[in-house]
Amino acid sequence: MAENSGLPILDKALDEANFYLKQSLPPWNEASGLQRLIIFFFKLAIILPVLILIGIIIAGYSLYIIFYVYPLVSSTSDSPDLYFWHSNSEKFTAELRGWVCFGLSSWNLFWLCISVYRAMMTSPGEVPNTSTWEITSINKEVSESTPLTTENRKDGGIRICVHCNLKKPDRCHHCKQCGKCCLKMDHHCNWIANCVGYYNYKYFYLTIFYGASAMAIFIATFWESVVVALYDKETSNSMSFIIVLTYSLMTMLGVTIIAFCIFHTWMIANNYTSIEFCEKRRFKVPGYEKSPYSISTIENFKEALGQNPLLWYFPFESRGKEDKGLYFKSKKY
Template identity: 30%
Template sequence: MHRSGAAMAWNVFRFCTALRGLGSIMILLVLSIVGVTYYALVLCNYGPALLAAAGALDALAALAVLLLFHFLLVMLLWSYFSVVFTDPGAVPPNWRPDVDEERGETAPLTTSDFNSLQSMALSDTGSPRIRYCRKCNQPKPPRCHHCSVCGRCVLKMDHHCVWVVNCVGALNYKFFLLFLVGFSPIIFCTMQFYTFLETALVTVSLLPHFIAFFNDVEIPGTPGALATTFLTFVLNLAFTLSVLGFMIMHISLVSANTTTIEAIQAYEKKTTSFWKYDLGRKRNFAQVFGINKWYWFIPAYSEEDLRRMPALQGLDYPVRSDFDGQGL
């Protein structure tokens, strides 16, 4: 009991209310960085360059950068707010598992089974059959974990991210991945696909101005605009490099059909057993992005995918055909 209390003393998630409040501030920070980037690239550099272009080639180059920037910006913000406002997945009320994992039978959990399971959980003996959350006082579906910040169990929980004031779980993980690909090392835990493309574009676009700044080349614009351009380049370069590493990590997680929490648990257990949900890269990808290719790169799912693929709902996951109960 003493060791448990000591562990809780270092648990930052005890300060759940503060973290939720901090998340709201971080959303404003994200939007502020977007605003500074927009000001530097569009209003201070490529907007004026388009208007003052001496030739068709210069005008076409500036227009191409502006069009691509605005497209990626729209996709980035769409993905970001989809992560923020989409419920990651909650355990349905009165949910009961349909499969008895201990006996390998399809048999719904009866009331007496549930009461027995509840008693075992409260007495710390656990159950080999069904995962149970003592905080929520309910059984947990496969791959479900309790979030101390949200105060509830989250389906296929990957992690809680204060930068989106939300958990990343079964129903919004795809949106998180799309957002993850250049924004900032500060918010690297949120930025993915469109973020990486956006900041990479900003970095490349502002690179000539950055080089000119240190070569004592005269650059048109006010001192404030030049300072903003310099700051934006440095931030986006740092964001791009930071997010690239984080993006590579999540690509490897998706390819193995696992989550951050599950990967950490496997590492702590030092297990060498195969992962029972690893169906192969193609099917693993579909478990997150769906089958319909037209929806792969937008933060939404087709109705057909939601109907045909229960895994996208976060409650039922297919396992490997060679799984015999010995793997993880």
Template identity: 30%
Template sequence: MASLRCRRDPCGVICLILTYFSVFYADYVVIQYVVIPAYSDSVWCALHGAVFNLILLLLLACHSKAVFSDPGMVPLPETAIDFSDLRSQSSRMNERGCEGWTVCSRCETYRPPRAHHCRVCQRCIRRMDHHCPWINNCVGELNQKYFIQFLFYTGMASLYSLVLVVSAWVWRIRSEREGESEKETDESPSKHLIVAHYIILLVESVLFGVFVMVIFYDQLVSIITDETPIEQMKNRLMLKDRSSASSPASLSQATNHTPHTRKPKLALLREVFGRGSVLFWLFPLHTSPPTVGGITYSALPDYDV
């Protein structure tokens, strides 16, 4: 039900349609108005066409994996939690090695450390980064890799189409000056139409390129600092509380906060991208979910309700 509700999010559906439309439009303009006219007499025509379409194919594969993969939803309990006895239950959980587990009052379930509730998906997501309308899904522990790969290939496609459009435009201006421009027939597209397509694709490439590069950088920083944007915000708020107000509640909250273990950057990257070769990080291949502190995240603790 929750995943269906997520799919029905109007903003997410619009963003999905916009993503597919932008990809197919870019491919249409690059093939029809850039590669074929500018490189028709050389091997570059087939080469540019093949490489650009390969990047788009990988982009769409990573995107669909990010859209349809489980981001790491915390399973709902079969029986409801008895909220009247939460304190003793949480101490019992700590005794069983489930330290840091909390209770979500909206899902009415126990959740592992670093899991947060998403209001759009209406479920708790393990190591939730954020809810992304562009994939109409949460970015969490199990699909962050696909999301970052999608950003990477979108950045590559934007840069590639930018270079292709600029070079085709320069070629067109040069050949016009030299009087080599192909004689316009009734079937050939008008000059204004070509220029309009070039401008639209340039704007699309710059906008998407800059947008994904900023998010890509943020994602890498959050991985190597081992802190999701939600945790960054929470930690900042806690520090603010600690420095300004010295209320007992905020102090106890701040002292209860346990910083994440300081792991090497490569180990943190491997937790997201998998333990195989670095080359495999480029492909949307399934890797087994990571385990933290001996607890497999896919299992619920052995609690009594």
């Protein structure tokens, strides 16, 4: 399980490219000139969604400041009457609204950028290469040294990964694109070029949370610029087209991100990962009508976002030292 960016064709192409890159091409320092060129284009294809994400963030914020905030806070007296102020008090109210929107959008942008960076650069967590998780015999029966797990094979044995040659903790899955087993794997996200798992799920969630917040502000306010662009005779047709197109695209993207954020908030509250929801709950696997790992809503949020509620919505680590992503409380144990 390694795909869930919302674009299955892109996921499949990147999966195959990454597999070919790792299996069929030598390391960079051993590659020929042609092979290095192929590696370069494969790497570019893998990082392309990240560049698109960064471009959307920069473009969206810039267009919002240029076409909405600046006209509100500008001191020029030739602003169109369609901006709805005809007195000093109305102008003051408009300026205040502009500065408030500027502050809120900049606040979201600041934390969004940090969240994206940390989601990209933080490892989701790997199975430790210790005696507890090493495979000594695939057919060995459960013994005292075998970790107790909620998820087991059909024969009752602990799950194993033939690629990593290690036993699998609960909620751990092998990612083909990353080439490793990821702890509490949620999905592989091509938009951050990384797996989303135990140690970076919080940063991924905050990425969509601050993205959704920024989009909500954009949708709720930028329509004023659309009205001005459509009815102000001094606005050129090309400029009107750009403003209307921007609002239309950002609204469609915003609705998607807001829905995605609501979905992940619901999954946190019910202690599901995307894999568990899509592969087990949706297909009515016994025991997953309600997550076997769900203790209570507050405890579920603590597991995902950290023990300190005051730090839940800031991209800082707030887990206890004992939290390693290898064992989870469940109804079974």
